[in-house]
Amino acid sequence: xxxLIVEDEKRLALSLAKxxxxxxxxxxxxxxxxxxxHRATETPYDLVILxxxxxxxxxxxxxxxxxxxxxxxxxxxLTAKDGEYDEAEGLDxxxxxxxxxxxxxxxLVARVKALLRRRGSAxxxxxxxxxxxxxxxxxxxxxxxxSEVTLTAKEFAVLEQLVVRxxxxxxxxxxxxxxxxxxxxxxPNIVEVYVSTLRxxxxxxxxxxxxxxxxxxxxxx
Numbered sequence: 001x002x003x004l005i006v007e008d009e010k011r012l013a014l015s016l017a018k019x020x021x022x023x024x025x026x027x028x029x030x031x032x033x034x035x036x037x038h039r040a041t042e043t044p045y046d047l048v049i050l051x052x053x054x055x056x057x058x059x060x061x062x063x064x065x066x067x068x069x070x071x072x073x074x075x076x077x078l079t080a081k082d083g084e085y086d087e088a089e090g091l092d093x094x095x096x097x098x099x100x101x102x103x104x105x106x107x108l109v110a111r112v113k114a115l116l117r118r119r120g121s122a123x124x125x126x127x128x129x130x131x132x133x134x135x136x137x138x139x140x141x142x143x144x145x146x147s148e149v150t151l152t153a154k155e156f157a158v159l160e161q162l163v164v165r166x167x168x169x170x171x172x173x174x175x176x177x178x179x180x181x182x183x184x185x186x187x188p189n190i191v192e193v194y195v196s197t198l199r200x201x202x203x204x205x206x207x208x209x210x211x212x213x214x215x216x217x218x219x220x221x
Contacts, residue, residue, distance in 0.1 A: 004027075005048075006040075008051060040073065046073070047074045051079065064094060076096065078099050078103075131220040133163070142159065161174065167218075169210045
């Protein structure tokens with residue numbers, strides 16, 4: 001899943017990005033309210049972590065503008081303030097949750113996961129079954145038949161992009177966009193490395209290369 005952090009405290013923003021990337025998320029970071037609004041409007045994110053005190057536009061205005069434009073992305077607001085009025089104002093503009101600085105990183109991750117689970121439960125089932133393969137995107141567990149397969153966070157993220165579109169071709173660019181962050185400028189062939197590892201762990205015939213187009217998770221007939 002892809003997250004956007006809009007936070008002008010650069011050290012905090014980069015620390016959060018590093019931790020959330022280790023959790024398996026693709027994370028983009030901006031430090032200005034206007035840029036955050038532009039990025040959240042132009043890019044399909046799964047969740048936005050939004051500071052209130054920002055240059056350009058404050059978090060309240062960014063949140064209100066996103067909701068007014070019809071964007072339903074979950075928004076977790078961060079602020080150095082506290083008090084019922086601030087929380088009420090943040091939630092009134094359309095935020096889904098609210099966290100006051102200083103906060104525990106463990107608590108932030110728990111809030112992020114809860115918001116993502118809540119969003120998933122409102123839509124499709126988090127459990128995907130394709131033949132012998134079962135992928136639980138909420139619990140991050142993978143089984144082939146009765147055997148559980150251990151995947152790294154990045155391996156799971158690549159598999160998730162394939163399993164939610166089982167039977168369809170998923171391009172390398174789509175996988176890079178959702179699994180690696182916006183600023184990734186490394187070798188795009190990194191996707192091939194992860195697909196090769198998934199084939200070794202899950203069974204080679206499961207993921208087919210469609211030459212010039214991408215990859216397809218095969219659905220048994």
